[in-house]
Every structure is written in C-alpha cells, then in structure tokens.
Amino acid sequence: MSLWKLNKCIFDKSKTVVSSKVPQPGSKLSLRRNQTEVQNPPIGQSFNKDSTIDAADVKFFSQRMKEWWNPNGEFRLLHSMNLIRVPFVRDGLVSATKKDLHPLRDKKILDVGCGGGILSEGLARLGAAVTGIDASKELIEIAEHHKHVDPKIAENKPKYIHSTVEDHAKSTSNFYDGIVASEVIEHVNNQELFVKSCVHALKPGGRIFFTTPNRTRWSQFFVIFFAENVLKTIPQGAHQYEKFITPNELTFLLERNNCHVELTYGVTLNPVTGQWDFSQFQHLMYAIQAVKLS
Amino acid sequence: MLSNSVKRLFVRQIKSSIRTTSVRSLSAADDVTILTKPSENIKGDYDVIIAGGGMVGCTLACAMAKDSILSNLKVLLLEGGPDKEYKWKPEYSNRVVALNQNTKALMTSLDVWKRVEKMRLQPVRYMQVWDASSDAMISFSSSELLDDDVAYIVENDILLHAVNTELTSTDNNVKIVYDAKIAGYQLPKQDNSTVKSYVQMSNGDTYTCQLLIGADGANSAVRRAMGVQYLSWNYDQMGVVATLNLAEEYTNTTAWQRWIPTGPIAILPLDSKRSSLVWSTWQDHAKQLLKLPEDQFVDALNDALWKQYPRSGSVETVTSFVSSWLRRAGLPDGAARQLPPSIRSISPNSRAAFPLAFGHSTRYIAPGVVLIGDAAHRVHPLAGQGVNLGFGDVADLTKFLSNAMYSGLDITHTDWMSKYESTRQRHNVPTQVMIEMLHRLYTVDLMPVVLARSVGVQITNALQPLKKMILSHAAT
Ligand SMILES: Cc1cc2nc3c(=O)[nH]c(=O)nc-3n(C[C@H](O)[C@H](O)[C@H](O)COP(=O)(O)OP(=O)(O)OC[C@H]3O[C@@H](n4cnc5c(N)ncnc54)[C@H](O)[C@@H]3O)c2cc1C
Ligand SMILES: C[S@@+](CC[C@H](N)C(=O)[O-])C[C@H]1O[C@@H](n2cnc3c(N)ncnc32)[C@H](O)[C@@H]1O
Numbered sequence: 001m002s003l004w005k006l007n008k009c010i011f012d013k014s015k016t017v018v019s020s021k022v023p024q025p026g027s028k029l030s031l032r033r034n035q036t037e038v039q040n041p042p043i044g045q046s047f048n049k050d051s052t053i054d055a056a057d058v059k060f061f062s063q064r065m066k067e068w069w070n071p072n073g074e075f076r077l078l079h080s081m082n083l084i085r086v087p088f089v090r091d092g093l094v095s096a097t098k099k100d101l102h103p104l105r106d107k108k109i110l111d112v113g114c115g116g117g118i119l120s121e122g123l124a125r126l127g128a129a130v131t132g133i134d135a136s137k138e139l140i141e142i143a144e145h146h147k148h149v150d151p152k153i154a155e156n157k158p159k160y161i162h163s164t165v166e167d168h169a170k171s172t173s174n175f176y177d178g179i180v181a182s183e184v185i186e187h188v189n190n191q192e193l194f195v196k197s198c199v200h201a202l203k204p205g206g207r208i209f210f211t212t213p214n215r216t217r218w219s220q221f222f223v224i225f226f227a228e229n230v231l232k233t234i235p236q237g238a239h240q241y242e243k244f245i246t247p248n249e250l251t252f253l254l255e256r257n258n259c260h261v262e263l264t265y266g267v268t269l270n271p272v273t274g275q276w277d278f279s280q281f282q283h284l285m286y287a288i289q290a291v292k293l294s
Numbered sequence: 295m296l297s298n299s300v301k302r303l304f305v306r307q308i309k310s311s312i313r314t315t316s317v318r319s320l321s322a323a324d325d326v327t328i329l330t331k332p333s334e335n336i337k338g339d340y341d342v343i344i345a346g347g348g349m350v351g352c353t354l355a356c357a358m359a360k361d362s363i364l365s366n367l368k369v370l371l372l373e374g375g376p377d378k379e380y381k382w383k384p385e386y387s388n389r390v391v392a393l394n395q396n397t398k399a400l401m402t403s404l405d406v407w408k409r410v411e412k413m414r415l416q417p418v419r420y421m422q423v424w425d426a427s428s429d430a431m432i433s434f435s436s437s438e439l440l441d442d443d444v445a446y447i448v449e450n451d452i453l454l455h456a457v458n459t460e461l462t463s464t465d466n467n468v469k470i471v472y473d474a475k476i477a478g479y480q481l482p483k484q485d486n487s488t489v490k491s492y493v494q495m496s497n498g499d500t501y502t503c504q505l506l507i508g509a510d511g512a513n514s515a516v517r518r519a520m521g522v523q524y525l526s527w528n529y530d531q532m533g534v535v536a537t538l539n540l541a542e543e544y545t546n547t548t549a550w551q552r553w554i555p556t557g558p559i560a561i562l563p564l565d566s567k568r569s570s571l572v573w574s575t576w577q578d579h580a581k582q583l584l585k586l587p588e589d590q591f592v593d594a595l596n597d598a599l600w601k602q603y604p605r606s607g608s609v610e611t612v613t614s615f616v617s618s619w620l621r622r623a624g625l626p627d628g629a630a631r632q633l634p635p636s637i638r639s640i641s642p643n644s645r646a647a648f649p650l651a652f653g654h655s656t657r658y659i660a661p662g663v664v665l666i667g668d669a670a671h672r673v674h675p676l677a678g679q680g681v682n683l684g685f686g687d688v689a690d691l692t693k694f695l696s697n698a699m700y701s702g703l704d705i706t707h708t709d710w711m712s713k714y715e716s717t718r719q720r721h722n723v724p725t726q727v728m729i730e731m732l733h734r735l736y737t738v739d740l741m742p743v744v745l746a747r748s749v750g751v752q753i754t755n756a757l758q759p760l761k762k763m764i765l766s767h768a769a770t
Pocket of ligand 1: 345347348349350374375390392474475510512515533534535572648649666667669675677679680681
C-alpha cells in the first residue's frame with residue numbers, strides 16, 4: 001500500500017525530470033496520463049543541504065523501513081520475488097559450471113529503481129558489486145540504512161545513489177556487466193528514454209533484465225481492478241493500465257537500442273503458496289533478458 | 295486355525311494401537327530434555343550441527359564436505375558413540391543393509407562407492423518372494439527388468455567406515471566429536487535467522503548453530519525437542535539377524551524372502567557360501583529363537599523355509615485356475631521358480647534381535663531444524679528400504695540447501711526447507727504406507743486375505759511393466 005503511495009509520489013517527482021527532458025516518441029509507448037506540466041525544480045530539489053533532522057520524519061521512515069524490509073509485510077511480494085529473480089539474473093550473467101557462494105563476484109550490476117534495496121542486497125549476497133539508483137531520496141535512505149544490517153554483505157555493501165538512470169548513465173557509459181530494472185518500467189515516464197539510458201550504461205556483451213506487468217485484459221483485471229478495488233492492497237490509481245508495456249513493445253525498444261532479446265518468461269504468483277514461478281503464461285507479468293550487441 | 299488367526303489379528307490390533315506422541319508430554323521422562331536456559335559455556339558456534347553420526351548423519355556430513363557450496367559451511371557432527379576403530383575381518387557382520395541404485399548413485403558421487411567395492415559387497419541380481427500359505431510367488435530379475443543389479447548387500451560397518459574414511463581423508467569443513475553425550479536442546483521458537491539453536495552436552499559444554507539437523511535415529515531427541523507429532527506403533531515383532539553358512543556353494547546373487555504366517559524371512563546373499571538372515575517374527579518367538587542352541591536354530595530356520603504350511607482348499611483351487619489362465623495367455627504363471635538354499639550352520643554368536651516398529655514424523659522441519667533418516671521415518675525392514683529412504687533425504691537436502699545458498703538465501707530459509715519436507719514426504723510416506731500394507735496383508739492367514747494377495751501376486755508377477763514400476767519406485 002504505502003509502497004504504491006510512495007511510488008506514486010516518487011513517480012510524480014521523477015516524471016517531471018524525465019518528461020521535461022525528452023520529447024515523447026510514438027504514441028503507443030508514450031505516457032497517456034495527463035502529461036505533467038509541473039516545472040518544479042527536478043530531482044535536485046529534494047537534496048537538502050542543511051540537514052536538520054525532523055523527528056517525525058525520522059520516525060515515519062524508520063516505520064517505513066521496518067515495513068519495506070519486513071519479509072511478511074506490505075512488500076512481501078518483492079521479497080518473495082527475489083527467489084526467482086536473483087537466480088534469473090545470476091544465470092543470465094554466469095553459467096554454472098562450478099557452483100560457488102559468490103557466483104557474481106567481479107560482476108558490476110546497476111539496479112535501476114532499487115527502492116529499499118531488496119533486490120540489490122540479494123544480488124550483493126552473490127558477490128556482485130551492486131549500484132542501486134532510485135528517484136526517491138527517502139527510499140535511497142532506507143536502502144542506505146539497511147545495507148549495514150545483513151552481515152552477509154558486510155564486505156560487499158551495495159552503493160546507493162539518488163539519481164535517475166538518464167543522469168547516471170551520462171557518467172557510466174559501457175560500464176556495467178548487468179542492468180536490472182525489476183518492477184520499475186511500469187512506473188516511469190518515457191519508457192523509450194528509460195531503456196535507452198539503461199542500455200547506454202551497459203557494456204557490449206552485458207545483459208539487461210526487466211520484470212514488469214504485461215498490458216493485457218488479465219493484468220488489467222488482476223493487477224489493477226482486483227488488487228485495487230477488491231483486495232484493496234493497492235491504492236486506487238497506483239497503476240495505470242496505459243503505462244504497462246507488453247513483451248513485444250519492450251522487445252522492440254530493446255532491439256531498437258542494439259540489444260538482442262534472449263529470453264522471455266511468464267511470471268506468475270501461486271495464490272495458494274504465495275510463491276512466484278516462471279511459466280509460459282505471460283499475460284499477467286513477465287521477465288525479459290537481453291544482451292547488448294557490440 | 296481360523297479362530298486362531300482371528301484372535302491374533304485382534305490381539306495385535308490392541309497391542310499395536312496407534313500411538314501419537316506429541317512430545318512435550320513425554321519429555322519429562324526422557325533423558326534428553328528441552329532446555330529453558332542453556333549454559334553460557336559456549337564451546338563453539340557452527341553454521342550446521344548434525345546430531346547423530348549413524349550411516350545417514352555421516353553421509354550428510356560427507357556430502358556437505360564434497361559440495362562446492364556447502365563446503366563453505368562450518369559443520370559439527372556429534373556422535374554419542376565412541377570412535378570405533380574399524381578392522382576388516384574375514385567374518386561378516388550380522389548387520390547388513392540392501393542398498394538400491396539411488397543409494398549407489400549417491401555414494402558414487404561422494405567417492406564412497408569405490409571404497410565399499412574395495413572392501414566387500416554383494417550384488418543382488420534376482421529376487422524371489424513367495425508365500426507359504428499358497429503357491430503364489432513373485433520374482434524380480436535384474437536382467438529382465440533393469441540394466442543394472444536389483445540391489446547391493448553391504449555390511450553397516452563397512453558402509454559407515456567407507457563414508458568416514460572418505461570424510462576424514464581430506465582437511466575439510468567438518469569437525470567430528472565422538473562420545474558426544476547430548477543432554478538437551480534449545481531451538482528457536484520462530485523463523486528468524488538470527489536466533490540460534492543451543493546444543494547442550496552432558497559435560498556442560500554448549501554448542502550453537504544456525505541449522506540443526508536431527509540424524510539421531512528412530513528415538514530422535516531432536517524430534518522430541520521440536521515437539522512435532524510422531525505417529526508410531528510397535529509391531530510386537532523383532533528382526534532376528536544372523537550370518538548363515540549355506541549347504542552348497544553357488545553363485546549367490548539371489549535375495550530370498552518367504553512369507554510365513556509369523557512374518558517375512560529374508561535371506562540376503564553375502565558371498566558364494568554365506569548369506570545374511572533377517573527373520574521377522576513375534577517378540578516371544580524371537581526371544582525363543584535367540585535362546586535355542588545354534589544347531590536347533592538352523593533346524594528351525596530350514597523348517598520355516600521349507601515347511602508346507604496348511605493351505606486352504608479354496609485358495610489352491612483359485613490360484614491353480616489363475617495359473618492355467620496365465621499360461622494360456624502366454625504369461626509367466628510363477629511355476630518356474632528357483633529353490634531356496636539350505637542352511638548348513640550359522641556363524642558362531644552371530645545371532646541378535648532388533649525391535650521393529652513403524653514411525654512417521656508429521657513434520658520434518660521446524661524453524662532452523664531439519665530431520666533426516668530414521669529420525670523422520672521408520673519402516674519394517676521387509677522391503678529393505680529403511681536406510682535408502684534416509685540416503686534419499688541426504689541427496690535432496692544437500693541439493694535444496696546448496697541451491698538456496700547459490701541463490702544467496704540464508705541456510706535456514708523456509709523456502710528450501712519446505713521444499714525438502716514436501717519432496718521427501720511425497721516420496722517417503724507412500725513408500726511407508728506400501729510397506730505397511732504388505733506387512734498387514736501378509737501377517738494374516740485368513741482365507742480371503744490369502745486368496746486376494748495370492749491372486750494379486752500371481753498377476754503382478756505376470757506383468758513386466760508393473761514389476762518394473764515397483765522396482766523403479768523402490769529404487770528412488
Ligand atoms: C533388522 C534390521 C534390518 C534392516 N535392514 C535394512 C535393509 O536391508 N535396508 C535398509 O535400507 N535398511 C534396513 N534397516 C534400517 C536401517 O538400519 C536404518 O534405516 C538405518 O540404520 C537408519 O540410519 P540413521 O543414521 O538414520 O539412524 P541410526 O543408525 O539409528 O543412527 C543414529 C545415530 O545417532 C546417534 N545418537 C542418537 N542419539 C544421540 C544423542 N542424544 N547424542 C549423540 N548421538 C546420538 C547414535 O549413536 C547413532 O549413531 C534395517 C533395520 C533393522 C533393525
Ligand atoms: C515497485 S518499486 C521496485 C523496487 C525494487 N526494484 C524491487 O523490486 O525491490 C519501483 C521503484 O522504482 C522507482 N522509480 C520509479 N520511477 C523511477 C525513475 N524514473 N528512475 C528511477 N527510479 C524510479 C521508485 O522510486 C520505486 O522505488
């Protein structure tokens with residue numbers, strides 16, 4: 001719930017950045033929600049030079065933090081999704097001939113839209129040098145705070161930066177072995193620029209991974225209508241059907257940006273066991289892996 | 295005859311009335327207690343503690359030393375018994391197990407199998423099971439059903455020694471403590487990877503660990519500390535074991551099992567002149583058998599193997615009808631049978647008896663705790679499955695835990711633990727039920743029961759695909 005609220009406000013903030021910089025491309029991929037005309041100072045506004053701690057805010061975020069990192073709390077679906085997406089990224093980056101504890105050692109990974117760092121830490125546990133970026137200053141703080149908690153990553157803490165991918169990519173062209181954007185692209189404005197910037201930061205031969213809802217009647221019903229109006233686990237308006245992207249559209253965007261799509265899996269949640277699985281069924285959610293061509 | 299068996303069935307029903315122990319009620323009477331306050335004298339902290347160094351516990355330790363991921367874990371193996379020095383002897387031990395192909399595959403992957411082969415084992419290529427109360431018999435032969443042997447007979451000592459030698463042949467992540475008298479456990483109450491299990495030794499030492507594995511046999515104290523439901527009953531039967539000298543020398547690769555009204559008698563091949571006996575029978579009878587002078591014991595055994603038991607006329611009529619019907623259909627009618635060996639003598643002092651029971655733990659896992667081997671499940675030895683189920687636990691546990699760690703999960707993560715539990719129970723429970731059904735079916739000599747099982751066996755024996763299915767389940 002609060003995830004979605006946060007996202008929404010974050011989304012609204014970052015949108016100003018993205019949309020103010022990029023002209024919208026083809027109609028299908030563009031944002032259909034009222035295009036924001038807000039011309040507030042972009043992301044930089046939330047950097048507060050004079051740090052005066054607001055006790056109420058601190059409390060609010062410590063509560064949020066507890067929630068974000070509670071494996072049985074509001075974000076449990078992101079936690080349990082690690083069970084499939086961490087191996088997905090791992091197997092995309094290394095082939096398991098001799099398995100060891102840190103298969104992603106020496107791999108530089110950018111986690112775009114890292115939120116509180118659930119996936120970043122999961123990847124860091126496998127030895128990857130993870131950089132997490134997010135448009136939300138608050139969530140970056142949560143992630144920054146939590147990275148000291150798990151002793152398993154004490155030697156390999158992710159680096160978190162409050163930034164957008166288009167900004168970050170400027171200084172990191174052809175840099176990362178892997179780029180991950182899990183449950184993010186459905187929240188961004190200008191998906192074309194988003195993909196382009198991600199690919200820009202990726203080394204030739206590197207892999208890029210997305211997970212996101214599909215845009216189908218199925219996802220419209222289950223992800224939006226059912227979750228928002230029936231289960232009320234998501235506040236109304238958190239997701240917009242128009243912003244969902246189909247595997248074909250995402251494939252098209254990737255291939256247009258010099259990538260070759262290697263894998264597309266359906267991602268389904270077993271309602272009884274609460275476990276995520278890869279499957280043939282791509283109508284609800286899906287995962288995509290692509291390689292950057294040289 | 296009839297009234298006798300009815301009586302026996304009835305009496306057994308009372309005696310073997312199902313016991314479900316929810317263990318806390320028992321714990322006061324037990325030697326191993328559930329600690330409320332562990333001593334602060336922490337001797338060592340480990341990732342994994344394996345309680346019990348029997349065949350299953352040692353094999354798990356060995357598997358954890360060999361796996362490229364699990365070898366990163368700090369493992370402690372606690373065995374209550376002494377570090378017995380093994381000396382190879384020309385005489386066979388009276389404790390043997392029949393190992394199936396899956397166990398062989400596991401042991402091969404751990405480099406243990408070649409050590410066993412170097413010491414001593416006997417392949418089983420043919421298995422014949424026949425019923426004393428009718429003409430029905432079933433046979434399994436490796437040449438017609440599998441490309442490989444049906445099973446291997448290995449002495450418990452040799453297997454354990456081979457596993458331990460392999461385990462200690464290299465410097466690794468496993469520390470073994472013998473004569474480790476465990477006095478009690480304190481287990482984490484809920485799922486939280488920061489809470490440890492405490493293992494308190496009777497000498498006051500305490501060890502802590504994240505993952506505690508109960509491999510401490512049928513009377514598992516770890517299982518009691520978990521407080522899970524344990525479904526168990528006694529058969530009021532014992533398994534009388536002995537090493538047998540055969541009357542004639544021959545290529546001894548057949549496992550024999552004869553069902554007489556008191557229970558199954560199994561004769562497992564050891565070499566060309568010797569076999570191993572597991573004679574399951576009622577407790578009082580077993581005790582009598584142990585007391586008999588050795589030559590009289592041999593007479594009693596030969597008698598049990600060869601004796602014609604009184605048969606029901608109607609069963610005879612039906613089974614011979616089924617035979618002729620099978621013959622006409624061109625299927626094996628079970629008449630082509632081998633004759634069981636005659637026993638000349640037993641190796642001096644090789645007799646012993648072990649209680650037989652059924653046991654099923656409804657849960658194999660609790661937060662931070664896992665059960666394997668006889669601690670989780672106990673079966674009648676009639677199908678020679680007991681330790682094979684335990685080795686299956688080892689194979690699955692190492693696979694799931696290794697995969698979990700390869701995905702960056704904690705070693706007590708519920709995801710792999712529940713996968714372990716459901717996978718193993720899905721295999722072990724049906725096997726246990728099948729063995730239990732066989733046992734019940736065969737320890738009764740009521741005419742309709744004998745009739746049903748005889749015809750069932752005749753038809754099963756005639757159908758190769760069905761036999762193949764049975765064997766392949768028994769092998770996994
Ligand atoms: C007569 C008979 C014939 C059998 N034949 C076959 C066969 O042909 N094929 C087959 O597969 N199976 C057979 N079995 C079953 C087989 O023997 C068992 O399944 C097997 O021994 C179980 O191994 P385990 O390691 O789980 O338990 P166990 O062998 O019971 O080992 C438990 C270990 O834990 C230790 N321990 C217990 N409590 C403590 C404590 N508190 N502190 C420290 N250490 C402790 C014990 O010292 C022991 O070493 C037979 C069993 C019997 C009785
Ligand atoms: C549903 S969360 C996913 C969090 C994380 N990837 C995970 O799976 O655990 C979406 C995240 O994307 C971030 N986000 C949204 N738009 C973004 C943008 N344009 N650039 C960077 N991050 C963005 C939000 O702040 C939010 O943390």
